[in-house]
Amino acid sequence: MDSALFRLRHSLAHVMAQAVRDHFHKEGPVHFAGGPPIQDGFYYDFGLPRALVPEDLPAIEARMKAILQEGHAFHYREIDAAEGRKLFAAQPYKLELLEGLVQGGFDEHGEPRDQVDAEPISIYQHADFIDLCRGPHVKSCQEIPADSFKLVKIAGAYWRGDEKRPMLQRIQALAFADAAELQQHNERLEQAALRDHRKLGKELKLFFFHATAPGMPYWLPQGFAVLNQLINWWRDVHEREQYAEISSPLINSKKLWEISGHWDHYRDDMFVMALNEDEVYGVKPMNCPNAMIVFNHERHSYRDLPLRLSDCDALHRHERSGALHGLLRVQKFQQDDAHIFVEDHEDAIHQEFLRILQLVDEFYRVFRLSYRFRLATQPSDALGEAADWERAEACLRRVLDQHAGDYEVAAGDGAFYGPKIDILIQDALGRDWQMGTLQLDFQLPRRFDCQYVDREGQRKHPAVIHRVIYGSMERFIGILIEHCAGKFPLWLAPVQVRLLPIADRHEDFARLVQAELKKARIRVELDADAQSLGNRIRKFRGERIPYAVVIGDQEVAAGRVSLRSRDADGLESLSVDALVQKLREEIQSKVMK
Incomplete structure (x- = not known):
């Protein structure tokens, strides 16, 4: 964050806390918890004498604007524990945070510190409001424009x-x-509300959820067509790239997960x-442990490597009900998985990663998704020796330095068995999403x-690259719906063309087309409904079908059709053969209009 x-956001959180205190001063005490800046704004948590209602927000916001106009300075001061206990004697949450600071290992929001050190206890004060805080803040409320923020939501925490x-x-x-x-x-x-994939999913009859299977989508024919087209293209590309697709059991003995380490590291997220x-x-x-079982089914030499095993099986992860969010956070999903067994030396690993990154670029370019990379390094619960992690991280840094230039680093955010390169995409609204991931694993x-038997006849353990590009297919489709506002490109659209005969006498020719x-x-549908042509055209556009073919007297007489795009009013006159060729070429090009 800048x-x-x-x-600015940190300072506004303090101003809001003061405003909430003033708003409730006649109703009872306000207990302050914490209020950090976050992406796009800030929040603050309170213990209040009554439940907040939406009508409270305008009054609190007005009080905040008045405080800003008063122009108070923000003053930093270091204190000792005794003074802190006195200052916050009536604030139980602040006292608990204070004790965490005194004992070390926690910040003023109660979050664990990366490093326990002798950082002083500090407060910030503006006007008569004092908060436990290490800052930083603006120098004065005068630096904050009164129209730069908006209170938007009440929630429980x-x-x-x-x-x-x-x-x-x-x-x-928001701020x-x-x-x-x-x-x-x-x-x-x-725009995001208009593009919400849950709303469009319902309108376009793509998918739904049912209380008997929380977070597990039911795909309707239209949505399943999109899913299948994405997987079909994925299969075509991976066959070209010499991947071999496998499938493995949905349910596995606890023993498998104990060997892989998932039982200790991931059990709470499993059914x-x-x-x-x-x-x-x-x-x-x-799918990782199952891929290891498949590899061990036969003997291998270095000539068999790299062995690229792809997989698109259904997976299930147990999520808290509050975390579920349409297709973006589900409990049942598929992902375009692959596990690539390579010789355990740096050049072989490096070349395979470069090959994968070419695939990443091919896939994301099709959807006009810009992307960047993030390196996630050794976590606290990592398996294996430090030397293995250092070698794996060095391999990934070399790949990123050569291919990506600038990239982010998320320290301690790797998988428990290896570091990874996360792929962050940006959609049409400028929102960031973490999608694909490429992991280097010496442990499993x-x-x-x-x-495998190496070139000297010695048995060695291969390195394994775990990788997904789409990521969760469900999540990818949810993002794609919002990215293109439900206007799927022709190759993905569940219905690609709708035929609109103007009158009954035009239906026979429409059926020939x-x-x-x-x-x-x-994928074509015939709409010979008795409604007017204008109503049927509005319906076709509302359903976001790429093309309509209008057929009337002139078209029948000439043996031609009139093609209309969902995004344009003009008509293009084409022979039936030319129509087929035009559509085939656009499908083949996978152009995203």
């Missing part, structure tokens, strides 16, 4: 994220450098079933004793 914007602790009330706000940036953001939010004390099974949340091949399009494997 440091100037961080200071457990104290320190623990559902066994008190439920607090959270006020969330930007000035009113113009805030307005631009609000316009993006309006687990116990038939009896000796028979415990897990529904697979990822050893735990499963995967071996329909037969020719079907012969060319173009």
Whole structure:
């Protein structure tokens, strides 16, 4: 986050806390928890004498603007524990945070520090409001434009994220450098609401959810067609790139997950079933251990490597119900998985990563998605020796230095078995999403004793690259719906062409055109409804079908058709053969209009 914007948002959080205190001064005490800056704004959590209602927000916002006009300076001061206990004697949450600071290891928001050090206890004060805080803040309220923020949401939040602790009330706000940036953001939010994949998924009859299977989408014919087209193209490309597709059991014995390490590191996120004390099974949340089993099914030499195993099986991960969000956070999903077994030397690993990155570029260019990379390094619960991690991270840095130039680093965010390169995409609204990931693993091949015979006749463990490009197919489709506002490119559209005969007498010719399009494997529907042509055209556009073919007296007489795009009013006159050729070429090009 930009440091100037961080200071502005952090300062506004304190101003909001003061305004909330003033707003409730006649109703009872306000207990302050914490209020950090976040992406696009800030929030603050409170213990309040009553439940907040939407009508409170305008009054709190007005009080904030008045405080800003008073122009108070922000003053930093270091204190000792005794003074802190006195200052915050009536604030139980602040006292708990203070004790965390005194003991070390936690910041003023109660979050663990990366490093325990002798950082002083500090406060910031503006007007008569004092908060436990290390800053930074702006110098004065005069630096904050009064029209640069907006209170937008009331929510509940457990104290320190623990559902066994008190439920607090959270006020969330947007904040930007000035009113113009805030307005631009609000316009993006309006666009996002119009493009919401849950809304469009319902309107376009793509998918739905049912209470009997939370977070597990039911794909309707239209949505399943999109899913299948994405997978079909994925299969075509991977066959070209010499991947071999496999499929493995959905349910596996606990023993498999113990060998891989997932039982210790991932069990809480798995669906687990116990038939009896000796028979415990897990529904697979990822394909990695199964790929190791497939590799071990046959003997291998260096001539077999790289061995590229791809997989698009269904996976299940147990999520808290509050985390589920349409297709973007589900419990049942498919992902375009692959596990690539390569010789364990740097050049072989490096060349395979470069090959994968070419695939990444091919896939994302098709959807006009810009992307960047993030390196995630060794986590605290990592398997294996430090030397393995250093070697793996060095390999990934070399790949990124050569291919990516600038990239982010997420320290400690790697998988428990290896570091990874995460792929962050940006959609049409400028929003960032983490999608694909490329992981380098020296641990699982050893735990499963995967071996190949090297060029000297010695048995060695291969290195394994785990990689997904789409990521979760469900999540990718949800993002894609919003990215293109439900206007799928022709090659992906569930219905590619709708035929619109103007009158009954034009239906026979329309059916001949329909037969020719079907012969060319173009997904076509005939709409011979009794409604007016104008109503049927509005319907075709509302359903975001790429093309309509209008057929009337002139078309029948000439043996031609009139082609109309969903995004244009003009008609293009074509022979049936020319129509088929035009559509085939656009499908083949995968152009994203």
